[in-house]
Amino acid sequence: MSDPLMPFIDLKAQYAALKPRIQDRINRVLDHGQYIMGPEVEELEQKLATFVGVKHCIAASSGTDSLMIAMMALGIGVGDEVITTPFTFIATAEMIALLGAKPVFVDIDPRTYNINPKNIEAAITPKTKAIIPVSLYGQCADFDVINAIANKHGLPVIEDAAQSFGATYKGNKSCALSTIGSTSFFPSKPLGAYGDGGALFTNDDRLAKAMREIRVHGQEKRYYHSRIGINGRLDTIQAAILLAKLERFDWEVGQRIKLGARYSELIQKQNVGITQDAIITPYVEPYSTSVYAQYTVLVRNREQVQQKLKEMCIPTAVHYPIPLHLQSAFASLGQGAGSFPISEDLSKQVMSLPMGPDLDDSMQLIIIDSLLKAAAI
Ligand SMILES: Cc1ncc(COP(=O)(O)O)c(C=O)c1O
Structure with missing residues (x-):
């Protein structure tokens, strides 16, 4: 490409x-x-x-x-x-x-x-x-x-x-x-x-x-x-x-909230028709707002999805691929695989999409469309 x-x-x-x-x-x-x-x-x-x-x-x-x-x-x-x-x-x-x-x-x-x-x-x-x-x-x-x-x-x-x-x-x-x-x-x-x-x-x-x-x-x-x-x-x-x-931060926070909600709404709507549950969107508590420092979804076959998205010129990132107890730096704590199953499971599935206050609507639609195609493997 x-x-x-x-x-x-x-x-x-x-x-x-x-x-x-x-x-x-x-x-x-x-x-x-x-x-x-x-x-x-x-x-x-x-x-x-x-x-x-x-x-x-x-x-x-x-x-x-x-x-x-x-x-x-x-x-x-x-x-x-x-x-x-x-x-x-x-x-x-x-x-x-x-x-x-x-x-x-x-x-x-x-x-x-x-x-x-x-x-x-x-x-x-x-x-x-x-x-x-x-x-x-x-x-x-x-x-x-x-x-x-x-x-x-x-x-x-x-x-x-x-x-x-x-x-x-x-x-x-x-x-x-x-x-x-x-x-x-x-x-x-x-x-x-x-x-x-x-x-x-x-x-x-x-x-x-x-x-x-x-x-x-x-x-x-x-x-x-x-x-x-x-x-x-x-x-x-x-x-x-x-x-x-x-000076622009309040507007940016509003943009982040709006763009995050739009990502979730459109992914959920179209995901149903294409690949049931292939993509899980972030859950935000009803009493919280998220500023989506990362807009992070769960995908099952992450490496393939990331590769397909890369071919479509959409960058992604993984926050974070290895939970801290499994990092070499913390080996002395002696907590091996299986110590924290939810963290371990999620670290294999999380994938962050492009996000920021200046992400424009048409670009966001391209990202969503590409994601749905990439996840329909
Ligand atoms: C959860 C969390 N804690 C701490 C830090 C450290 O911040 P900084 O990079 O400014 O040192 C970061 C930033 O990457 C972070 O995401």
């Missing part, structure tokens, strides 16, 4: 729409020259805190670093256990392990693919120090149930909201649903920078102070270090870009 693949996420169309605003914001940083912790960082933190509806926002260098900062602020370290899902990007469990703690995986809900709260309580031990649910693909985990379990056991909850910024759960925004919310501004995320970035959210003054200090080498004031920290700052230029992008 000589035709290029269509973009999986069309960041160029977004840039074209925002070009003057982004360039103006970047130029202002170049003019004032405060590349590290310039005024844009605080402006962004204030705007993001208002958007999410929490007291404090702490901008950070990435969604990986923000998870680490959150756990450091909670004092998590060697010998502790943190409960999380094996069906996520590695950063979630990687940061637990990097701090010397043990990720304790529990299996997921087969409909939402998020941690199944029913499995959490049995995994709590005297060593448990926190629960980290991941709001996967853009839909929040079931925080009312998770928070109730956490409260009963006196545990903090960190939402890994790297994929769900802008989503809502029972009317509240992702990142405002637990002790700490942690998100990512990786370029392809719902709110993406032009490089790495992340942010932390909390209503807890003490944790906010700790996270601010940890972000800058545990510094209370310049060169006075009250604790061990990291270099976890967001670049001023990335903050400036995010401020420009934030």
Whole structure:
């Protein structure tokens, strides 16, 4: 095939729409020259805190670093256990392990693919120090149930909201649903920078102070270090870009919700006639909205479907092909195949389609049509 693949996420169309605003914001940083912790960082933190509806926002260098900062602020370290899902990007469990703690995986809900709260309580031990649910693909985990379990056991909850910024759960925004919310501004995320970035959210003054200090080498004031920290700052230029992008973000969230619903509706309608149950569309709880960081379907013969779609110039991706307990990096946990059957089963079937606020209607119809043809093998 000589035709290029269509973009999986069309960041160029977004840039074209925002070009003057982004360039103006970047130029202002170049003019004032405060590349590290310039005024844009605080402006962004204030705007993001208002958007999410929490007291404090702490901008950070990435969604990986923000998870680490959150756990450091909670004092998590060697010998502790943190409960999380094996069906996520590695950063979630990687940061637990990097701090010397043990990720304790529990299996997921087969409909939402998020941690199944029913499995959490049995995994709590005297060593448990926190629960980290991941709001996967853009839909929040079931925080009312998770928070109730956490409260009963006196545990903090960190939402890994790297994929769900802008989503809502029972009317509240992702990142405002637990002790700490942690998100990512990786370029392809719902709110993406032009490089790495992340942010932390909390209503807890003490944790906010700790996270601010940890972000800058545990510094209370310049060169006075009250604790061990990291270099976890967001670049001023990335903050400036995010401020420009934030102006269009509500529209983008609306687009994502609309496009996700349209994908599901059209795939379900036509799937029945062509290949009964060959494609399973994402399930969104009636009390949630998803921002579809990934629009992910289940297909049975994934490799063949992906190959056929590639021949039709439609890119796809797999988030994620191997659950974390089966990754070599976590071999020392000793959890082999069969430990988390739902995660294992889904990892063989998930396939993400092109998605983004600038996906146009006609392109989406071509993707759906190609998918239905490819799945009718
Ligand atoms: C669920 C999840 N957690 C954490 C991260 C890490 O974010 P970042 O790439 O900004 O470090 C990502 C991003 O890829 C993610 O999807």
